[in-house]
Amino acid sequence: MGQKAEGVMLWGRLLAADTLAVIAAIALVAWLLRRSEARLAWLSFASLAWCLFNLSDLAPSEAWATVSAQIALLYPLLFATVGLAASLLQVAVARKLVAVAGGASLALGASAVAFHTTEITVIAGLASIGVSLLILGLVATRAGRQVNVFEKSLLASIYGFGILATALDVWIDMQKPSLGLLLSPYAGVMLLGFSGLVILRHVLANVEARDRLNETLSRRIETTKANLLASESARRSLVIDRAIKLERERIMREIHDGIGSSLVAALASAERQGKDSTTAIVALKGALTDLRVAIDSLEPVEGNVATLLASLRYRYEPELRKSGIAIKWMVDDVPELEWLDATSALHVLRIMQETISNSMGHSKATQISFNCKLALMSGRPGLRVEVTDNGIGFDMNTPTRGRGRNNMVQRAEALGAKLDVLSSPGDGTKTILWLPLIRKPALDAEALQIANRGSSLRKTPRASGSGSSAT
Known part of the structure; x- marks a missing residue:
């Protein structure tokens, strides 16, 4: 391969690594702001794992045993990738199981560094890729109901391609290191970029749902407020009506016991006086009837x-x-x-x-x-x-x-x-x-x-x- 081609490929791999580092940083900051979004934490962890895996191949052979370094970083990469896929597909996984799998990946990575000269390390790494593909298929079959078939199939395909790309890179480094053609840097950018888009879509959907919920709550609040105002107005009307009723009864009682009693007494006195008070009797009876009619008009009808x-x-x-x-x-x-x-x-x-x-x-x-x-x-x-x-x-x-x-x-x-x-x-x-x-x-x-x-x-x-x- 010519020197110019090697330079282009080197810059491409560096650009892919930088892109993965940026994705990891953005996802980490977003997760710190929204701790409830576990998908952001998985995205940050997976982006960092892919970034380190790609950088391992760029180190001088004197400082790194290239294949062993890739195998050592392969286990955390596979663990983070499968964990991110499970999170995106909304598959519930017990925390204890996640902790055990994470500890096992770190232990396997450490053993790959310690036994980098043995062929069993490479075999174990390649075997772990097969196991990861099986786990990915199982996770895809247990995807949540909210994930549609197209999204589930596309995500499983991209993740499967990314994991297979890592296996191909390990094989190239073992068999034809001079070829220099690696797929994992670009597969990682594609895989994690797609994951970021999926998360962004879910976040936007959640924001839209929250806005709709806020709008619904606002309408309910306005309706409740209007009902409360109507209830308060009705209550005040009842209080006013009761006050008017009590005042009306008081006036009726005062008229009856005051003016009414006086007219009745005057009428009785005039009747005792006989025929000389006929005109007064008629006038008093008329006045008493007028008073009673006025009192009747105050009665609530x-x-x-x-x-x-x-x-x-x-x-x-x-x-x-x-x-x-x-x-x-x-x-x-x-x-x-x-x-x-x-x-x-x-x-x-x-x-x-x-x-x-x-x-x-x-x-x-x-x-x-x-x-x-x-x-x-x-x-x-x-x-x-x-x-x-x-x-x-x-x-x-x-x-x-x-x-x-x-x-x-x-x-x-x-x-x-x-x-x-x-x-x-x-x-x-x-x-x-x-x-x-x-x-x-x-x-x-x-x-x-x-x-x-x-x-x-x-x-x-x-x-x-x-x-x-x-x-």
Whole structure:
């Protein structure tokens, strides 16, 4: 072989050794940063073993017995190569077995140096290559499920080629040392470079899986956070609702025990005075009924108009019976109105109260009918509440002296509702209140104020058991 060719081959082997040294250094640093990645430790160890094996052939023959040195370094190389293959193929190996195999490779390497002149050393080295190939085949058959068939076959083939290349180099050094053509340096670079790529692919796959897991955890955290915020909001709403309920009960109790008791006492005193207090008795009864209706509006009815009407019936039925007026009840089981709070409930009760008072005081009716059912108005769903009497009725075109009807209209506007009063002489009176199932979000606040102010300004005395003015 020419001198130039020998120089090229020498530089190629040195470059391969340097490449293996770099791979060993990078893998070692990576393993120190990620101790849980045993594959990196095996890659560093195997790269170092291959690097030393290739360098042994470059040493002067006076300092090294070339074949013996290669045999001595062959055992750690085979041990590291098979261990790296098992790690890449995800084959579980007991630590004790790894320790025994590692100790045996070092012992065999030391014996090769001590008995380098004997032929048994070379034979043992070549035999160890055959054993390593058998172990490599066994490891390939026990590869983990996550390793696909193509990757397993390619890795086993490359590792088998690398081990066979070492055997060929040992044979060339024994039989034709002048040939100078060695395959192990390049086979080692190919084997370990491929191993590095496999490890890199697994690391990147783990990073991608970790990122997906982090993203999933982030979504779960956001969902949990949103659920916690919703739960906290619901809890606060419950606390606020309970506080409102307790305050409502306190106000109802104070009104009942305070103003209510005073009115009852005044009514009892007026009744004891006889006929001279008839007007006062009527006024006190009307005021007491008004107070009870106001208290009823504070009761939580959960948006149930039927319950609200039932409470009004309960308050007025005794007075209606005394006045000779029968009740016809035709109230259906209707949906609840979510917007019907205490203020809105009081508006509904006051409208109905005005209607009942007019029937009791002016219509000379003998029957009042209550009707409540679902009805559409201009395509919007709602509840139609009707109160009808069979009294004498009145002329709708005749001007009225009181403010009762105007106050009813203002209260209906404050509710976002529609109010119609229909009557004619001799045909009785029908009051229709249409309440929307879903109220528009922005109601006229001024209408609420006007309705409340109109109610507070209306002080017309009641007559014949009723305190409402004539409609």
